[in-house]
Amino acid sequence: MSQPHSSPAGIATALGDLASHFTVRCVASCESTNSELMAAPPADDDRVHVLVADDQTAGRGRRGRHWQSWSGGSLTFSALWRFAPGAPVPAGLSLVAGLALTRALEELGLEGVQLKWPNDVLVHGNKLAGILVELLPGRGRTPAAVIGIGLNLHIPDGIDIPDQQGVTDLRREIGTYPQRDALLAVILRELHGLLELYASAGFVALRGAWQQRNAFADLPVRVFGEGSEIIGTCTGVDEDGALLIRTDTGLVRILSGEVSLRARS
Numbered sequence: 001m002s003q004p005h006s007s008p009a010g011i012a013t014a015l016g017d018l019a020s021h022f023t024v025r026c027v028a029s030c031e032s033t034n035s036e037l038m039a040a041p042p043a044d045d046d047r048v049h050v051l052v053a054d055d056q057t058a059g060r061g062r063r064g065r066h067w068q069s070w071s072g073g074s075l076t077f078s079a080l081w082r083f084a085p086g087a088p089v090p091a092g093l094s095l096v097a098g099l100a101l102t103r104a105l106e107e108l109g110l111e112g113v114q115l116k117w118p119n120d121v122l123v124h125g126n127k128l129a130g131i132l133v134e135l136l137p138g139r140g141r142t143p144a145a146v147i148g149i150g151l152n153l154h155i156p157d158g159i160d161i162p163d164q165q166g167v168t169d170l171r172r173e174i175g176t177y178p179q180r181d182a183l184l185a186v187i188l189r190e191l192h193g194l195l196e197l198y199a200s201a202g203f204v205a206l207r208g209a210w211q212q213r214n215a216f217a218d219l220p221v222r223v224f225g226e227g228s229e230i231i232g233t234c235t236g237v238d239e240d241g242a243l244l245i246r247t248d249t250g251l252v253r254i255l256s257g258e259v260s261l262r263a264r265s
Helices: 008-021 033-039 093-107 170-174 180-201 207-212
Strands: 022-030 048-056 074-082 113-116 120-123 126-136 144-152 220-225 228-237 243-247 250-254 260-263
Touching: 008 022, 008 180, 033 048, 033 074, 033 126, 033 144, 048 180, 074 180, 093 113, 093 120, 093 126, 093 144, 093 180, 093 207, 144 180, 207 228, 220 243, 228 250
Parallel strands: 022 048
Antiparallel strands: 048 074, 074 144, 113 120, 120 126, 126 144, 220 228, 220 260, 228 243, 243 250
16 A cells, blocks of 8 residues: 655644644545545544545535545645534635635745635636535534645646636646645644634634735626526625625625636626
C-alpha cells in the first residue's frame, strides 16, 4: 500500500504551538474526506479532527458535482469543527472557510485572490479551490460541521476538466508551491484563528474582509437556482453571509447554497 505524501508528524511540526489543537490523519486515497468524517465522526476530544487524502476517488463539490483531484497534484482535506453546545446552526460558515483559505494563500505571496459566493476561491477570475461544508446533526451530540477543501497544486498535463473553464493551479500562478505539510499548516492556522473569531463574534466580524475579496463586487450578475433567475448587481453579502443582489425592484437576499452565480453578459 502506498504511503500518503503528507504526514501527521510533519504537519504537527509545521503547526508549532497550535499542533495540540488538531488531530490529523493522512491517507493515500479515499472516496471522499468529507464522506468519511460524516459517516464516522471521531469522538469529541476538544480538538479539530482533520483528514487529508492525496487522492479522492469520489470527491464531492456543491450541487452533487464531482471534485477532481490528482495524487501529488492536489491538496484535499476535511476538518471537523464542533460548535458550542446549544449554539444555533451557524450562517456563513463556507464564507469563513473561503476567507481563511484566501488569507493563507495571500500569506504565501499569491496575488489577485478572490472569493466567489458561496464557496469558490479564484485567482484573477480562474478557479483555484473549492469548499464544501456539511452539517452533522446533533442527535444528542455536540453539533458539528465538516469543512472540506480542495486546492489545485498542479493539474497534470493533458487532463480534461468537464464544465470547468477557467481553472488554475498554484504552479501556474506562482511557479511552484510550498511543501504540502507546510502549506496545510498555514491553512489550518488561518482556519483556527478565523473560526475562533467566528464562534465568538459571528460572521459580522469577518464580513468586511470577505467583501474586500468579493470577485463580483458591484458587477452585473445572473443568479440561477431552483427554477428561477435573478438579474441585478452584486452588492456583496449581509451579516448572515447571504448574497445580496440589487435588482430593478429592490434588494434581494439569497440564502440558499443551491445557486450558480455568473457574470452577466
